[in-house]
Amino acid sequence: MERDVQIEILFCGICHSDLHQVRDEWSGVMPTVYPCVPGHEIVGRVTKVGAAVKKFRAGDLAAVGCMVDSDGTCPECKAGLQQFCPNFTLTYNFPDKHLGGVTYGGYSESIVVDENFVLHVPANLQPAGAAPLLCAGITTYSPMRHWNVGQGKKVGVVGLGGLGHMGVKFAHALGADVVVFTTSPKKKEDALRLGADEVVVSNDVNEMQKHLGSFDFILDAVSADHDINAYINLLRRDGNIVMVGAPEKPLAVSVFSLIMGRRSLSGSPIGGIGETQEMLDFCGKHNIVSDVEVIPIQKVNEAYERLLKSDVKYRFSIDMASLKSA
Numbered sequence: 001m002e003r004d005v006q007i008e009i010l011f012c013g014i015c016h017s018d019l020h021q022v023r024d025e026w027s028g029v030m031p032t033v034y035p036c037v038p039g040h041e042i043v044g045r046v047t048k049v050g051a052a053v054k055k056f057r058a059g060d061l062a063a064v065g066c067m068v069d070s071d072g073t074c075p076e077c078k079a080g081l082q083q084f085c086p087n088f089t090l091t092y093n094f095p096d097k098h099l100g101g102v103t104y105g106g107y108s109e110s111i112v113v114d115e116n117f118v119l120h121v122p123a124n125l126q127p128a129g130a131a132p133l134l135c136a137g138i139t140t141y142s143p144m145r146h147w148n149v150g151q152g153k154k155v156g157v158v159g160l161g162g163l164g165h166m167g168v169k170f171a172h173a174l175g176a177d178v179v180v181f182t183t184s185p186k187k188k189e190d191a192l193r194l195g196a197d198e199v200v201v202s203n204d205v206n207e208m209q210k211h212l213g214s215f216d217f218i219l220d221a222v223s224a225d226h227d228i229n230a231y232i233n234l235l236r237r238d239g240n241i242v243m244v245g246a247p248e249k250p251l252a253v254s255v256f257s258l259i260m261g262r263r264s265l266s267g268s269p270i271g272g273i274g275e276t277q278e279m280l281d282f283c284g285k286h287n288i289v290s291d292v293e294v295i296p297i298q299k300v301n302e303a304y305e306r307l308l309k310s311d312v313k314y315r316f317s318i319d320m321a322s323l324k325s326a
């Protein structure tokens with residue numbers, strides 16, 4: 001098609017959403033169609049462009065995130081909020097408008113995407129670490145911008161995984177006072193290095209108590225069942241906890257914790273295309289990439305098992321050159 005950009009994929013991050021979907025853990029919301037090719041943290045090199053493409057040329061470094069299309073005409077699209085478009089197309093496991101069947105994602109040699117859904121990667125960012133910005137990056141950047149995280153704000157980040165570690169980097173770069181909550185005491189040093197001002201091991205009741213009623217904003221990036229009320233109670237009056245983590249099962253919410261303090265519990269999905277470019281440019285300016293462990297495609301299953309054990313520092317990025325030796 002005229003507006004298509006063909007990209008040779010260099011690196012693709014492994015998001016915990018890939019694992020949820022490969023194992024059909026979100027069957028109630030988006031059942032998995034097999035065979036499934038996951039991957040929505042894509043950085044690659046443009047190999048070919050359609051006749052009407054204006055923003056990319058062969059040889060450019062380019063990126064693709066969680067969406068590859070939307071209608072472009074609804075109020076959400078007009079507001080630049082494609083992530084809320086009722087007719088968007090997700091990068092994988094989603095009905096493919098052009099080819100039928102479902103879309104296939106970034107664990108692949110190449111991908112063809114409408115130029116409006118292709119992003120520019122700042123030249124100073126190394127591609128392996130830039131790939132996770134396309135989901136883990138924008139998913140944490142967007143709610144922080146929406147709820148005005150910045151100087152003078154006390155911000156909590158729950159769960160130091162792929163999303164969480166990006167949340168720490170952004171909150172720190174935006175000037176907030178950052179506290180990390182982790183179940184893994186061995187991540188303490190890393191959290192401080194990534195930009196946290198303080199680290200709390202969440203099963204330490206005394207440590208948790210010290211922070212009661214003190215946070216303006218908490219980003220919850222936990223992938224599994226956990227006690228969310230413990231964090232709601234840490235919010236100050238009118239504080240907000242935003243769920244970006246998407247556990248398989250519903251969470252039990254103590255309504256009284258919300259009522260007392262007029263606190264809010266909210267959620268946020270990825271971010272719009274314009275905002276994704278803004279986030280990439282912000283990363284270029286502040287030299288922010290994801291801390292990655294680069295793996296060959298042959299280690300994907302092992303990486304998934306390690307993800308389940310919270311054993312990743314802090315994102316796996318697949319070197320797609322390894323596909324050729326598969």
Ligand SMILES: NC(=O)c1ccc[n+]([C@@H]2O[C@H](COP(=O)([O-])OP(=O)(O)OC[C@H]3O[C@@H](n4cnc5c(N)ncnc54)[C@H](OP(=O)(O)O)[C@@H]3O)[C@@H](O)[C@H]2O)c1
Binds near residue numbers: 270311
């Ligand atoms: N909203 C969106 O648009 C969006 C986008 C991308 C991903 N997601 C979702 O966000 C979640 C996180 O994704 P991710 O890729 O960052 O995953 P991840 O790298 O596996 O990180 C999840 C972290 O949660 C903590 N955790 C895991 N199991 C836990 C448990 N049982 N109790 C308490 N904490 C636990 C761990 O941190 P500690 O070791 O520090 O405790 C772990 O590192 C997933 O559910 C994913 O599907 C949502």
Ligand SMILES: [Zn+2]
Binds near residue numbers: 016
């Ligand atoms: Zn993701």
Ligand SMILES: [Zn+2]
Binds near residue numbers: 074075082084086
């Ligand atoms: Zn739309």
